[in-house]
Amino acid sequence: MTGTPTTVIAQGTFDLLHPGHLHYLSEAAALGDELHVIIARRENVTHKKKPILPDRQRRDMVDALEMVTEAHLGHTEDIFVPIERIDPDYIVLGHDQHHDEDAIAEALAARGIDxxxxxxxxxxxxxxxxxxxxxxxxxxxxxQRSED
Structure with missing residues (x-):
């Protein structure tokens, strides 16, 4: 009989998938048994240019990756709603994401997410x-297209 699976969350915009995304998701997946990926909704992306691809398309592309258990669209108003629902053991931030690890940890603790x-x-x-x-x-x- 096995115990509860170790659940990991990764999150990001994932506009145009590239090898950096695969590295990030593979590293996150290696921490647990399940990898859930939360895709930022276009309307919530404020720290950089808005994604080109629609929300659902970005979710579907990430969901198709072998290391991903399930991809989810982020909540439109509260980024912690899907995290509370998934109840992860780990949240893995991308190496260059703008999030502050300590601030995220404090916000999670304040909401009772361990x-x-x-x-x-x-x-x-x-x-x-x-x-x-x-x-x-x-x-x-x-x-390259401007050269054509």
Whole structure:
């Protein structure tokens, strides 16, 4: 008989999937038995440019990844609602996400959510020119298309 599975949450925008996203999600998945990914809703993205792809499309793309147990759209008003529902053992932040680990841990504790907050490592490019950022991918597309 097995115990309760270890549940991990990762979260982000995941606008254009790239190897950096795969690194982040693989590292998060390695911490537990289930990986739930919360996809930020377009209307809640305020720290960078809004995503290009629709919310559901971004969720469906992440949900299709082998290491992901289930992808969820974030709550429109309270980012902690899906976290309370999923009740994770760990929340893993991306290496370059703007969130403050201590502030997240304090907010979780204030809401009675008992889980550890970790930050994923950065992924070094595997080869020269590998793009590990949605913004860099968009810049590259714009630059190459303007040359045509």
């Amino acid at each position: 889980c550890a907050v970790r930050r994923a490592s950065a992924r070094d490019p595997a080869y020269d020119g590998e793009l590990l950022s949605t913004g860099r991918i968009i810049d590259q597309v714009l630059a």
